[in-house]
Amino acid sequence: MGSSWISILILLLTYFTTPSLSAQDAYQILESNNFPKGLLPRDATLRSFDASSKKVNITLDEPCELKSQNMRFDRVITFVIKKDSLTKVEGIKEKVITPWYISIKNIVRNKDELQFTSGEFSLNSSVTRYEQIQQCD
Ligand SMILES: *[C@@H]1O[C@H](CO)[C@@H](O)[C@H](O)[C@H]1NC(C)=O
Ligand SMILES: *[C@@H]1O[C@H](CO)[C@@H](O)[C@H](O)[C@H]1NC(C)=O
16 A cells, blocks of 8 residues: 555645646746846736737736836736737836836837837837846835
């Protein structure tokens, strides 16, 4: 009897500890679309990712600011992600023209730059600035 119980136990442990393939996190979704993971602050939780529409819903524990990146985030952040492009962005603000934070609508990667746009305003920033995931201030 001993060994069959051990087999069942091992099966159960394997079942509960093997991550499923769908368990992508918010940072992996950014990286698999050629965006640096530090575009989002630490503790961003992926709520949903629709594989066909590419809509992403991410939440933070609370709204926050990354002063070093001149960025502010709402508690809920949503966008549509494709390789090198985030569109229909909601919940991300950037200090495009000091001192104002403007809601970003699109973020496009052009080689080593990220281009943030909101209506007629745009700002280019080096991808290297977003390589590390940072804690909000
Ligand atoms: C995103 O997810 C949060 C938490 O589950 C939910 O409250 C919110 O309504 C969702 N927003 C959108 C636009 O799907
Ligand atoms: C940002 O880069 C894009 C592509 O290289 C360029 O078309 C655009 O004019 C630049 N914008 C600013 C504000 O420098």
